[in-house]
Amino acid sequence: xxxxxxxxxxxxxxxxxxWGEPAYRxxxxxxxxxxxxxxxxxxxxxxxxxxxRLAEEVPLGVEVLDERTSDRGATRKSLLRxxxxxxxxxxxxxxxxxxxxxxxxxxxxxxxxxxxxxxxxGLRNNLTTGEIAAQVVWARREAARLPPTTPQRLGNxxxxxxxxxxxNERHVFAAIERxxxxxxxxxGARHITVSTVGLxxxxxxxxxxxxxxxxxxxxxxxxxxxxxxxxxxNDLYPLAVLEEAMAAWRAATHRRPSIEWAMIDRVxxxxxxxxxxxxxxxxxxxxxxxxxxxxxxxYPVVGSSRGRIRRFVDVLECARVNVTVRDTRGRSIDAAxxxxxxxxxxx
Ligand code: SAH
Ligand code: SF4
Numbered sequence: 208x209x210x211x212x213x214x215x216x217x218x219x220x221x222x223x224x225x226w227g228e229p230a231y232r233x234x235x236x237x238x239x240x241x242x243x244x245x246x247x248x249x250x251x252x253x254x255x256x257x258x259x260r261l262a263e264e265v266p267l268g269v270e271v272l273d274e275r276t277s278d279r280g281a282t283r284k285s286l287l288r289x290x291x292x293x294x295x296x297x298x299x300x301x302x303x304x305x306x307x308x309x310x311x312x313x314x315x316x317x318x319x320x321x322x323x324x325x326x327x328x329g330l331r332n333n334l335t336t337g338e339i340a341a342q343v344v345w346a347r348r349e350a351a352r353l354p355p356t357t358p359q360r361l362g363n364x365x366x367x368x369x370x371x372x373x374x375n376e377r378h379v380f381a382a383i384e385r386x387x388x389x390x391x392x393x394x395g396a397r398h399i400t401v402s403t404v405g406l407x408x409x410x411x412x413x414x415x416x417x418x419x420x421x422x423x424x425x426x427x428x429x430x431x432x433x434x435x436x437x438x439x440x441n442d443l444y445p446l447a448v449l450e451e452a453m454a455a456w457r458a459a460t461h462r463r464p465s466i467e468w469a470m471i472d473r474v475x476x477x478x479x480x481x482x483x484x485x486x487x488x489x490x491x492x493x494x495x496x497x498x499x500x501x502x503x504x505x506y507p508v509v510g511s512s513r514g515r516i517r518r519f520v521d522v523l524e525c526a527r528v529n530v531t532v533r534d535t536r537g538r539s540i541d542a543a544x545x546x547x548x549x550x551x552x553x554x
Contacts, residue, residue: 209290210268211240211261212344212385213337222265228257236261241391244347266291268337269345280354282537287345289338293331295369297342299349300536301357308346308361312339312379313370318404319439320425322469324546325369327505333375339382344392364394367402367423373409380416387417396420402467407444410452414459422456423465423496424449428475429483437475446487453491463529466493469500470511470519481519485526495523495530501538501546 214222220233235253239245247253247262272294273286281301288294295311316323317330343364350361364386366372372379383399386392396419403409404425413420428434434441444452453464466488470476488495497519500510511519516532523530538546 209292209335210337210341211265212268212341213290213335214265216390219265223257226257226260232257237391240267241344241385242393244344246348267341269341277537277539279356281357283349283353284537285349287342289341290335293334293338295334295342297346297368298537299346299353301350301353301359303356304358305362306346306350306353306357306360307363307365308343308350309365309367310339310342310346311368311370312366312372312375316370317374318371320404320427321437322471322500322503322506322508324503324505327503330370333378334370336378336381336385339378340385340392343382343386343394347392361394362398364399365402365423366400371404371406372401373403373406373413376409376412380412383417383420387419400465404438404440405444405449405452406440407448407452410456414456418460421462421465422453422460423467424453425467425469426484427468427471429480429487433475433480437471450487450491453493457491464491464493466491466495467498468495469498470516471500472509472511472515474508476511476515476519478518478522481522485523485528488523488528488530489526493529495528497530497532499532499535501535503546 216233216237219237220230223233224230236250239250246267247258250258268290270288271285272288274283276283283299285297286294287297293314295314297311298309300307300309311334313333314331315328316325318326320326347361351359353359386394387396396417400421400423401413402423402425410422413422425438427437429446431441431445434446457464497516499516502509520530520532
């Protein structure tokens with residue numbers, strides 16, 4: 208057990224009754240932990256001695272080490288220590304119509320994508336089920352503190368923070384289970400998206416385990432030679448195999464996958480790449496999401512210019528591919544995609 212959110216209701220009941228408390232207390236704590244996203248201090252209907260013991264023996268396990276805001280307070284990047292040990296970043300993004308939290312599944316990442324700051328630091332640790340879920344519970348609480356220009360209510364969860372979720376499948380799937388369980392957190396699975404570098408077995412497992420969860424696949428290139436140079440796991444799961452897995456996901460779930468593409472100046476923003484991407488996206492009925500490359504210390508190349516992005520979009524649109532350019536929220540605080548590398552802590 209690393210955090211209170213790692214316990215099942217049965218585990219919690221065993222603890223609480225072991226301390227001589229009635230079993231209904233466990234249910235009371237559980238509801239407040241998950242549904243109200245309450246801290247022990249806020250559980251004022253519990254006897255103070257019980258609250259103290261819970262805080263000591265089953266801590267919530269979320270400590271805020273640092274916090275930065277941008278976009279007039281609507282984007283908040285928080286450096287969190289989970290379970291007393293694992294340091295990661297979680298980003299809360301408030302829009303006029305929704306609040307989304309971008310969560311981490313690992314501290315660091317082993318996949319080695321050259322342009323990604325998390326990849327540049329290597330893998331430190333997998334997060335536990337509770338550590339993953341705790342970020343979302345924490346976000347539900349924090350959403351209320353966002354400016355009134357946002358709904359101040361958590362709506363969506365994306366696994367686009369640190370780490371490769373399908374390389375920590377067991378804990379990621381168990382966290383999704385808890386978060387979507389009506390008796391626990393009660394978030395609709397359709398409001399969750401898993402973003403993966405393209406680990407094919409994991410995509411198949413996701414289809415079976417959580418067919419309602421959205422799928423985003425980080426392509427970045429539409430030829431194997433270029434993709435392998437940017438995204439090393441492409442050697443194991445080349446584009447044809449990846450497309451097949453995504454097609455199977457689409458057939459089973461009847462949903463559109465997303466294709467993520469970081470726009471890197473003169474590397475993957477060429478007409479040739481757009482022309483190769485178009486038929487793949489069409490076959491998959493995929494939505495293409497272009498992300499202007501965010502600068503990272505270990506990758507000297509810059510993001511594409513507006514003109515080059517425009518041309519890339521034109522090629523896709525002419526081929527009737529659904530495409531959008533993602534905003535670069537939080538760039539000034541290193542909270543944008545791929546920049547989550549513990550910059551705030553120097554850790
Ligand atoms: N490991 C998963 C999820 C985390 S990365 C994955 O790779 O999909 C989340 C997204 O940020 C991915 O699409 C990733 O390719 C993108 N990304 C990484 N580094 C980036 C950078 N420097 N600029 C823009 N996007 C980046
Ligand atoms: Fe890992 Fe995703 Fe970064 Fe690649 S882009 S190194 S898979 S976090």
